Amino acid sequence: MKSIHSLLFLVVTTILLFAGANARGAVKALPPEQFFPVYDYQNDWLVYSNQYKNYVPFSKGINEGTKSVSLYIDLLKNRRYFLLVKTENESYLFLEGALQKKIVADQWLELNIDSLFRIYKKEELLLSIYGNAGIDDKDVLICHKKSQDASGIIEKTASTLINIKPINFSPFGNFSILAMLIILILNAWIFNVNPLAFSRLINPLEFFNNDPREQLSKLNKPYSNTVIFLVIIVSMLMAFMLVFFANNKLNLFSVSAILSEESNLIQFLVDFFMLSAIFFLLTYGKFIFMVLVGQMLNLDKLVETLFLKIIQSSYFFYVALFLLVFMLSLNNAIWLVPLRPYIMFPFLIFYVTRFFTLYVVTKPPASFINLYLFSYLCVIEIIPLIIGIKFAM
Known part of the structure; x- marks a missing residue:
């Protein structure tokens, strides 16, 4: 009887360990150290429906083969934040239906929400990503940029920041x-x-x-x-x-x-x-x-x-x-x-x-x-x- 209890304990422990490992594997990638995540858009993905002539929520059972997925980003509510985009495979970023940037695999792209609001002058912005089918390899986060002291971390802006339009005198x-x-x-x-x-x-x-x-x-x-x-x-x-x-x-x-x-x-x-x-x-x-x-x-x-x-x-x-x-x-x-x-x-x-x-x-x-x-x-x-x-x- 004692051996049966020990066997059951071993089985339950093994299941819990595997469940914990799977749970850790399901956690999405974290943003760079200088950013604090505020909101994850993982559950907000949309796809365009030809039937309804509009964007509808992404369904894993139906839309897994879709290569183009979209999000509506609330620019007005997220002023002073940054929008971070990352894909595990090479993809393409579209804003308001216009191609803006090729997304390099496994590299975060930083978009300043205030700059987007000034450029597009819209409260809500349509962001689309075209690349690998599905949404599992895509991460879009709203983040707050942490303040840094004089000896702060050197940011890699040359490789991560997208200039949608030149920030200069118009x-x-x-x-x-x-x-x-x-x-x-x-x-x-x-x-x-x-x-x-x-x-x-x-x-x-x-x-x-x-x-x-x-x-x-x-x-x-x-x-x-x-x-x-x-x-x-x-x-x-x-x-x-x-x-x-x-x-x-x-x-x-x-x-x-x-x-x-x-x-x-x-x-x-x-x-x-x-x-x-x-x-x-x-x-x-x-x-x-x-x-x-x-x-x-x-x-x-x-x-x-x-x-x-x-x-x-x-x-x-x-x-x-x-x-x-x-x-x-x-x-x-x-x-x-x-x-x-x-x-x-x-x-x-x-x-x-x-x-x-x-x-x-x-x-x-x-x-x-x-x-x-x-x-x-x-x-x-x-x-x-x-x-x-x-x-x-």
Whole structure:
């Protein structure tokens, strides 16, 4: 009986030892010493389903032969952490469906979550690995980088760190500085050529002046040099905003269809000048339209005054917007990500406010309600606004 108990004890001990060995073998590879693991994505793998046209959880019984597996990485929640990727076999790393790097077998690749957030400007990033079938040879971890003292460990960044995009001053930042210099030079040149006219045009008090004896149209005509160059400046400001939005993946008016696909300084400048020319022609096209409608409503005497006030208000609004965007986005525009659904609100508020303000400042003092003027402003301001909002998004 005693020998039977001893035999049972030996069998149980052997089973436990083998189970412990298997359990130790199942533990995934640990990250380098300078990293502390925060989260393991081993149970979060996804595969693309042609049936559902979407990503579905990886199933070991069904998807073992799949060579491409994916993960959704929450960039916003994991700020200040690092993403570590390792495969036992040579594989390929894809981010948002684009090939980024060949993964060397048994070597950790380090991705800075903050850098990924700045580059892709998305809260969630799709990471895919193409290589050996299944997920057993793949490790993806969220890790915290330990702080090191002055005699800390020398990191092997040359072989492990992936530069998804060069971490340097962006081409758009260089373009922004050049655009500001061009606009400042134009402002200074117009002021030197005709200081009195330009000073009145950019004076906010002149916009609200409705004295018929002191109207800007008596000193400046829509086709005078000062006004033409002011329209050029306003066109450049509007063009800059469109280039900025397009660079941040916000395709207003489907403008990306006519913009360059490459993102370098020269292409930004070409797009900028092309859009400036388009806005300039549209502005004077609007002036011709205003003249035609004004003649039909017997308001042709107000057309030049209204046009100058429209240019004035656009100058004030877009200069303020340009300076705000320039200061906030010289390197990156992370602040734009949560504001994407509301990006049209400032423009909508501006144009509606301008509509009512133009009515007040151009209405003859003797009349309380001028239906002809109100109808005229609806045709030249509200109808284009409605059409613009419809095609903007």
